[in-house]
Amino acid sequence: MISQHLGQFLIGGAWVEPGPGASRMGVENPATEAMLAEVALGTAADAEAAILAARAAFDGWTATPVAERIALLERVLALYRERIQDFADAMRLEMGAPAAWAREAQAWAGEVHLEATLEAAQRFHWEEQRGTTRIIREGIGVCGLITPWNWPMNQIACKVAPALVAGCTMVLKPSELAPLSAALFAEIMQEAGCPPGVFNLVNGTGAEVGQVLASHPAVDMVSFTGSTRAGVAVAQAAAPTVKRVAQELGGKSPNILLPGCDFAAAVRAGVEGCMANAGQSCDAPTRMLVPRARMAEALEIAAAAAEAQRPGDPLDPATTMGPLIGRMHWDKVQGLIAAGIAEGARLVAGGPGRPQGLNAGHFARATVFGDVTPDMTIAREEIFGPVLAVMGYDSLDEAVRIANDTVYGLAAYVQGPEAEARAVGRRLRAGQVSLNNPPWDVHAPFGGYKQSGNGREYADWGIHDFCEVKALVGHG
Template sequence: MFYKELYINGEWVKSNLDEIIEIENPATRDIIGSVPKGNEVDVELAVKSAALAFDQWKGTPMESRILYMEIALNYLKAKKELLVNMEVAELGAPLKWAERAHVVGPIIRFENYIKLVKNYKFSKKLTHATIVKEPVGVVGCITPWNYPLGQIMQKVIPAILTGNTVVLKPSQIAPLSAMVLAEAFHYAKLPKGVFNLVTGRAGEVGNALAKHKLVNMISFTGSTAGGREVAKLALDSIKKVALELGGKSPLIILEGADLELAVKAGLSSCYDNTGQTCAALTRMIVPKKYLGQIETLIIDNSRNYIVGNPNDANTHIGPLASLKQYSKVRSYIQLGLDEGAKLIVGELPKSENELGNEGYYVKPTVFTNVNNQMRIAREEIFGPVICLITYETIDEAIEIANDTDYGLSGAVFGPDILANKVALAIRTGSIAVNDGKRDIDAPFGGYKQSGIGREGGLQGIEEFLEIKSIFNEVNPIINI
């Protein structure tokens, strides 16, 4: 898993710098791979390559684009075992979760985008005009480490299928699956310049992409602070910007709810992926009179989650992805204690000095005696940490849920009619009612500081399209 070259203009090439970024296994602290440390010069080459390829690619028939993508998809399917092992190693994802969430899920996303574009209408005739949807141009994709392949699929695949060319900058913490995707496109003989991959550090490669005048759009997933910085750089040249950012999502439990079902859903949302999920339900808003029952259910159900070696098939929770993330989560747990919250599950992790060579493990953590003004209730922790907040009236529960800078996800458990009414009152991009299942065709994205735009479904395709109105009584010839 030691990669020595970038992928630019259809070829594997040396980086302008003779430096590497080492990839650490967060469970063992061993170095298990490396990628080149790209820089602004590499970005320049990649962007120029994408810009030169754009005119030809946007004119390539959809049937041909789909054929390239299907060949690449089949390549990834054949590499499933390799990809699973990569995510266990570079991210610390438990084996079963790595397979389901980090490999099978992204492959299904890939398949679904192909299905969606086959039937998508890129033009619509009005009374005196035709509305045409065209590719944006060169798209810079900047993706995070928490769902490495999954977030790449949400950007790169719909962008390329709709006629754009791409420069991808994956996270420096978990870039290995991006390399396998580049291999898949190379195997498919995707035309030169359509897909380019530059690994490196966000402040250098990501910022260079955001500033480049030949880049027409930036699609970024990461922290709200990171998205704000990238967006400012991109808007200097008025690029189109799509941002999928942070969250502090509420789970409201109403009177009459199935408490066991609600608690299990909340714990799963926050403990899976070791809490490193932007849409995790990290604020559990509960009726004051049910607090004792819910605390007992949380304590009992948390015992079922095994923390340990991600290669063990019985493990549910692996390590956090990096020492930086471990230290951040630990500091928030300490902060919660300092703010007067009470731990009913978990403990304060070891300090960096005490950690020695141990992996970056943090046990499931649940605070009670939390109010919505505490920092642990307002700031994204990005670890397996839940805050229990009580309410006395439904209006108060809604007010608490909406009293946040974020609006990415949420859930409501209770009698169906009332739960749906409450769900509609929550200002968030997606929300589950009782045991509502996710739909792959539903868009995902947030209100407020959780982002701009949507990923997934038809809306995820349309993010990578511009809209043109043609005033002509004769239908124009559309070749998308």
């Protein structure tokens, strides 16, 4: 599904043509390398026009009763459900995602986050009395929302929904690499009756539009999801105006397999988790830690699980893994695979180049390295591709030390007997620790320690991030 509005921006409630100096960029299907459409890339002036529209709309919107803001989000959810297959088709095209994954993971994620935010908003403590003081939570102001290409609807829903119910107005800058689904989302925001200026969309690059959102004095908050490198640039641009910055950045998540776990099942699940979304997830379990004495067994199971992945045509029901987002990213992943080989890691599955039989598309091979040591590049850098590093440990203390030996701290995973897994989980320096492969909890806080960012998303946690807290002292 390709929107007719890719060449326009939604500003002040209307689809408008880009201003002077705007350019256009082809949108590629990474599974075929064919161009799907062209997207307009805005300038600083386009970004400022959207910011000023959001600023003009803020006073009226933030004074709107919470019940009306919730009602708007309910209409957005209803329209999203009606068009969910359109969203799935858009992400299949712009990401090359397998059709089932696009529908059951990518499009589904947007739906469940809208639902979770609605549930949270209905029970949220917008006001409370503490002694003679009235505590009020109200929208922080104009928000710049910068979202990535790897989970388009997940991240748009996680930012737009809480900002909307909190009483904020906003400018969304989606990734220019995957703009199709964002344009559809803007259409349903308009159809749902969103007041002019409350939600605005401007496509563009981070260097142009993103930097304006981060630095503009009329923007009160920036919520950014992307690489740590880009997150640093956003924070630096935001610093002079002392605006709030919420960031969900990179990760190098450990997956500790305890001696008492169901070893074969845990290894297979770890490989599948790493390879999901072609490894292009910031919380992917990319470092598997196994008892050193069981390394050979782990590698045999992991290699078989990696070789069972089926990259290929997104419309083929047998396809389980899509391509990387583009040639530049494919080259980066290939360079890191080469670094793993050069530094002496043991390659047991996959490796350089495209999968056999695929001569087009930015596909990478499902790759597993064994006997990886903590000093190796593939153990330290976020690869953002289907590459798993299997590492050995001799004691739980060593496993925890290796797991925490990273500049990142977004997610971590532990497999094993319940009490032991809980104890190990408490020792891991990560914002979200999953014990024994639980279902995705969209009400759990999501965000990172260290260079994985700050702030938390999902449900009421996301609403909190978009609120200021006011104390009316003597209100009693």
